[in-house]
Structure formats: C-alpha cells, structure tokens
Amino acid sequence: MKDEKLLKVLIETNEKRENPVNPDILRQILSIIMLNPLEEDRGRSQDQIKHIITKTRE
Secondary structure, rough: OOHHHHHHHHHHHHHOOOOOOHHHHHHHHHHHHOOOOOHHHHHHHHHHHHHHHHHOOO
C-alpha cells in the first residue's frame, strides 16, 4: 500500500509542474527503484531508467 500512496503523491506533484512527465514513465521508474533497493543494484537501476528516458525521447 505504501507504494501506491507514494506513486499517487508523485503523480500529483508532477501534475503541478510546468512540464509534467508522463505518469506511465513515473510508474516505470518507481517500479525499478522499488525492485532494486540495494546500493549494489543502483548501477543496473540507472541503466534501466536511462533506457526508459531515452526511449521516450525518440
């Protein structure tokens, strides 16, 4: 349940930005972060997030 609340707050905050990010992208990034919480997972997580961001810019 915490994850859903965190996502809700993240999406609400994002909607108030001048240039909001697509909520689906936020969901994907949050999912990666939640599935890879350890410091040793950080590099892999960053690579996955970069891939998502790069894919959306194409």
